Amino acid sequence: MTDLFTPPYPQPPKSKRGLIKRFLRGWHSWIHVLFDKSYTMKMGEIRLPGRTMYIANELSLVDRILRGGTAFPKHSELVRNLDPLIGNSVFSANGADWESQRAMVNPAFAHTALGRSMPLMVAAADDLLARIAAAAQAGKPVDIDPMMTHVAADIIFRTLFSETLDEARSNIIHTAFGKFQRLAHSASMLRLYGVPAGWFERRSRGPARAIHDVFRPIVEARYDGFHARGEAEPRDILQSLIEAKHPETGAPFTCKQVMEQVSTIFLAGHETSASTMTWALYMLAECAHIQDRVRAEVANLAEDRPLTAAMLKDMGQVRNIFKETLRLYPPVSFLPREVTCPMDMRDKHLETGAMLVVAPWLTQRNKDNWTCPHAFDPDRFDDPANAEMTKQAWFPFGRGPRVCVGAGFAQQEVMTVIASVVRAYRIAVPQGFKPEPISRLTIRPRTGMPLLFTPT
Secondary structure: OOOOEOOOOOOOOOOOOOHHHHHHHHOOOHHHHOOHHHHOOOEEEEEEOOEEEEEEOOHHHHHHHHOOHHHOOEOHHHHHHHHHHHOOOOOOOOHHHHHHHHHHHHHHHHHHOHHHHHHHHHHHHHHHHHHHHHHOOOOOOEEHHHHHHHHHHHHHHHHHHOOOOOHHHHHHHHHHHHHHHHHHHHHHHHHHOOOOOHHHHHHHHHHHHHHHHHHHHHHHHHHHHHHHHOOOOOOOHHHHHHHOEOOOOOOEOOHHHHHHHHHHHHHHHHHHHHHHHHHHHHHHHHOHHHHHHHHHHHHHHHOOOOOOHHHHHOOHHHHHHHHHHHHHOOOOOOEEEEOOOOEEEOOEEEOOOOEEEEOHHHHOOOOOOOOOOOOEOHHHHHOHHHHHHHHHOOOOOOOHHHOOOOHHHHHHHHHHHHHHHHHHEEEEOOOOOOOOEEEOOOEEEOOOOEEEEEEO
């Protein structure tokens, strides 16, 4: 049996660190503040100067919190962190506000139907292959991190706006979102330690505006076209949002509110998928035997024909790559919720306003839930012994009423890109390279992801 490959993750110290050491390690990344016991504890408590934080890792607690709906709303710290980028949108709203927003945006997701979106994904993947071919001509490593941002953003751009995304605008998004993540993460760290974070908060508005400026002209022109002149083409997500009406008052979204919903869908629709694609291709590059199996599966089912949704349905190995990547590198690794009334949970007493965190990063790497939890083993999802854990201890898209509505869309686009790239190229890791994952809003490699591409 081939030894399992263990991709990089921060090696946790055995004992708890002091506040200063924890702060220094966490300044760049949430997963760097964890210690060894974090991966097996049932429920942890972290007392910080600015906040008491609880981390629920026991499966029954995870399920209770995620299915709790309004009893455990998204924490105000998360809402504050994302405000410059997405404002008061369906992702950040809580309670009745969230319910009415969800009712208004739900029809828009009809445009993400897998049959309708598949041709858009295939076209975007073909454009990605052309960019890889141009970049790999010299035989040098190609940094796929910005490329995965481009293809994922291009797919959601086509679905949202019926337009392709050029490289110049993609580079603006990739660079600006990287800056936003660094600044927002620093602001959040300071607030948790009771330190004023106004400078970082103000600075984060700049990259958020740069991202908005990429699609603001599209949104404003289409909004004015509909409300001033009755124009209603093309039929896409943006048009559905423009035409949406409040379920009780019948009022439409304002242009500002449409921008906030578009920003949310764009962020959720590209950044998390880009992260998953980057880590999936890296691990395939490290595991040539698995890469060969995947390539054979794609060749057997698709030959040289354009990929279809029916083909993807039968690509069990590609699907397992997607699932295992999300188990090891869940793009959103920590889901903070807010305690709305005093309660007891296990041996802890939680006061109103406390931060209660569910962490896919921890639960999905817990040795009590998974054998060889830090190893890359896509075949684990074909093992009947893991069927129950797949239901309970795998939740990269959340669970319950706030589950990500784009899970099926994300699976199809990631599988399309993986199958397209592996069919066209053999991928390898440059000698001596080892990425370092950092966790801010999403998990990305700290210094990019250079890979070697050789045509098949």
